[in-house]
Amino acid sequence: MLTDATLQARHLLECGPAEQLTWSEIATALRPFFGPLPEVQPTEAAVLPAIGDPETLLTLTPDGNRLRLTFIGPPAGVGECLRLRADLRELSQLRHVMARTPTPIWQTDSTRQVVWGNASFDDLCARAELPDRSTQPLDILPDDSEDIHVSRASAGKPGDGSQSWYEVQSYRVPEGRLHFAQNIDAVIHAEAAQRNFLQTLTRIFAHLPIALAVFDKDLRLVLFNPALLDLTTLPAEFLSGRPNLLSFFDMLREKQMMPEPKNYRSWRDKLSEVIAAASSDLYVETWSLPSGLTYKITGRPHPDGGVAFLFEDISAEISLTRRFRQEIEVTQAVLDCLDDAVAVFSQLGVLSFCNDPYRQLWDNDPDSSIAEIGIAEATRDWQARCRPSPIWAELRDFTLTLGDRAGWDAELQTLDGQRLLCRAEPLSGGATLIRFSPCLCPAKIPAEV
Template identity: 25%
Template sequence: KAREELLKFTTWLDTHAAADLKDALDELFGYGRPFTLFLKTAAGGHLEADGRATGARAVLRLRDVAGTKQDLVRILDQHRRLTREIRVSRALMNTLPIAVWMKDDDGHLKWVNQAYVSAVDAATSDEVYDRQLELLESRQRSTLETSLKGARAFSKRLPLLIGGERKAHDVFAVETDEVIAAAAIDVADLETAKGELDRQLMALDRTLDRVATPVAMFGRDGRLTFHNEAYQELWRLDPAWLAQSPSDGEILDRLKELSQLPAMADYRKWKVQVLSCYQSSLELEDWWQLPDGRMLHVVAAQRPDGGVTYIYDDVSERLQLERQYNALIQVQRETLDSLKEGVAVFATNGRLQLFNTAFLSIWRVNRVRMEQGPHIDEVIDGLKVLFENDDVWQSMKEVVTSITYQREAYTGHMERADGSYIDFAATPLPDGGTLITFADVTASKSYERALIERNEALEAADRLKSQFIGHVSYELRTPLTNIIGFNELLLSPYGGALTDKQREYLGDISSSSRQLLSIIDDILDLANIDAGGLELAHEPVRIKPMLDDLAGVAAERASGEGILLDVAVADDVDSFIADESRIRQVLDKILSNAIGFSHPGGEVRISCWRETGLIAFSIADNGVGIPEEEQERVFERFVSHSQGSHHRGAGLGLSIVKSLVELHHGSMTLVSEPDKGTTVTVRFPIDGRHLGATHDADAEA
């Protein structure tokens, strides 16, 4: 057991001694190398360890050291310690960014650190020693050596050439035991920073001199070191006197003499309180009511250098604005309370910020509770008593609490449990808040319901009227067709001989019957259009043949009235997709009106041309024209105006024309001037691609 304890070297030997003994034993066991060591124990004593190989065995002898050997051991320990310290010190200096070097009494470089090697552009320290590469110039070295002879210490800022650039360095040197140790610290960045600081301070002074707020700076001795122009203008002090750097107390005394300080019962006590900022790091803040009525907000703050900076902010205008603002707020509140609509404004944190009396009345909530600024959730809980739709309240809450930049307004209406109707609108405000308004529309809702019921009754009556007219017109068409047929039979040779008078009567019957048949057809077409049952064909319409045919039919009537009929078709016009029969019907009725309202000897012109994606037809006359106040009504049903002409009708022509044009997704314009004529222009899509969709949409309507 004692042998095992002995072999645990780390328990009874110094750490370094235990490591040395272990290494020596490894050499002895491995290679048979003998050793003699002096070991330091953990208790501070010393032992001599002797290791030898004897045959196949290794022998370790430990002897206590005494006498001369003990002195030798102490010297060896001190040597090891000094060696470690030198090694550590040099390792540390090699890591520093400061050039360090040592010279012997002959002036030769004996040791340099890595920063020195880099500074003289050498590869290694050996190169520095071999070539004796100096960092300082000869004159600088002479100055350093001369200074060391007298004071044995040197400290000076010198410009050193390093890396091709001359930079300022603080050079320190000491001489001990005829060995010179020196170091050079790069202070170029420090000088740059100091220069920059000086420039910033100058810029700050210039800036403060331009600001409108009075500023004064006093040194730690209490004397004025800086003031801007606003400070001088505030107190109206003599610039020459301020240039003498008076003390803070002297300035206060001068202002007291000039009656520019606030009125106070004890000036001395007040002055001591003001000057106490030099002894306290706390910021002094005070309000000075000057004799001329101005109000100053005075802030005195101690600077790191012990001086004090005063800022005098004239808040007279701001206080006046605050009073005006408070007055406006009061006016706003009175205005809101006079509104019939309930108003509630929520802040960005979702809490009620503002409300009016109408809001309390509409929702029957307690004013005291609302004045506490409850959150939107609490407000909704109180309002749910009269309206429990969670979806509406949730949507309204999202407008109030949403954090997105693009909040959208939310509007709607509520039918409450008490039978009342409330219209509401939640509107985001520019400051991030939300305005919610509630309007009690119970009375108007009752009127609206009555109007809706009346309108539905009128619509039903109109439908019955249309159905009745359509039914009657259809029933009239059959006997009327028979009358026309029998009338034509009588006029034919098969009907026998007729007198001239009889033939005239039969001609009048035929003309009147066909006119009546045309009116009935128009009524049936309008009824079909209203019912959405009018089918449109989808076919190519050749324009020139159609216009020639229409002009040929109308030419007989026009020539009887001495009216000139002219047709002008552009060269690039060919065909378009539409219902040809309905297009003929449209143009025929417009042409019939143009001839009917023309003076004898007048002119009617039919024109056709292409526009972008459209075909345009224009029929113009120089007849009686239409007054401006009547032009809007000519498209209404059963509205007829003879305008002094012999043309009469049921007032359905232009009405059915407009309906047919709109079914084709076209447009129609009328330009007229009394005694100068009328121009009607209709435009249709060339490709007719909307015809099917038009019919379906109208049918659904």
């Protein structure tokens, strides 16, 4: 045990006035200056020169059961002492910084053994359950020819949730390598979430009935789904070869999966305009193919200057639209063939249909108006062309009633003396049919209000 020491000796050993050290602790403190010392307190006299300074000597003098250590060296000049004091202040500051740095930092020698580490490195060793901090807690093997090596490594056990990932930057230094580790758990989790998201998107794209073709900034195909094979009948080998956009459309033309332009050469020249429109989210076209199918082609901008095209088979929708339009045209033609003036109002009281006799009777064409015509506007127009009658409010209430209704009729007389029979009948879906027929039989006209 240390029994006595001068003030300078305690500065060298970094111990307080009342602190007692063992020989092992003293040897550890002196080893950086004088090299390896015996593990057991020596019993023979010896003189050891300092590493790199042969004029500074450590004299070991046994004295019975005691051992005296004496340090002898040349006196330091004033400038050297002042410089040393400044360096000590800076060293103290650097030690405080290293002790509070949240990033693990350590240094290894040429044999890859740890010779120094900060407090965060000690914490990392503790989390890795390393009994000796001379072993690196992260598995990194920088190549000897590399001045800077960047790698990723994990510490802890994956199963118990203590695993953490680090990005380690290793720099070559004269004494070995200096390593800086930065925790990248957030990055690892984000990358895992991105992979899961891409896998989810891939599964969705695989079952998506809309064909998808994504081209990168060089206009080469980088992504497509199985629906593209089904809708375009393009070979999988061709699509897997990452064709450019021009070759892609050439193959579509060859397979007759696009309308034949009048001048294909000029259409190819205008392909740049198509790409520009798709990049601006403005490209939408409908292709009627020779096979009778109808495709809707939509261009969408893709990140990094790419472009994506969506191919949707709308043949059933187009067929249904055409059939629906044909039914509307037939219904309109039937209404126009009637002698009675007919108007159909929706459940909300909006005029849906009317025939030519209605337009002639009331001298009004609803199709020429941009705004919707409701039952209130229609009855106001009818009332202005007829003699006073109490049925207008009843017509409005009947048209806007949502419950069960029963048809009814009433007589009207226009200002020019024509008598009309007004018939209100409920239709399915809450609609209402109002019909005006010429009244040929004498009848009573409702009293004026």
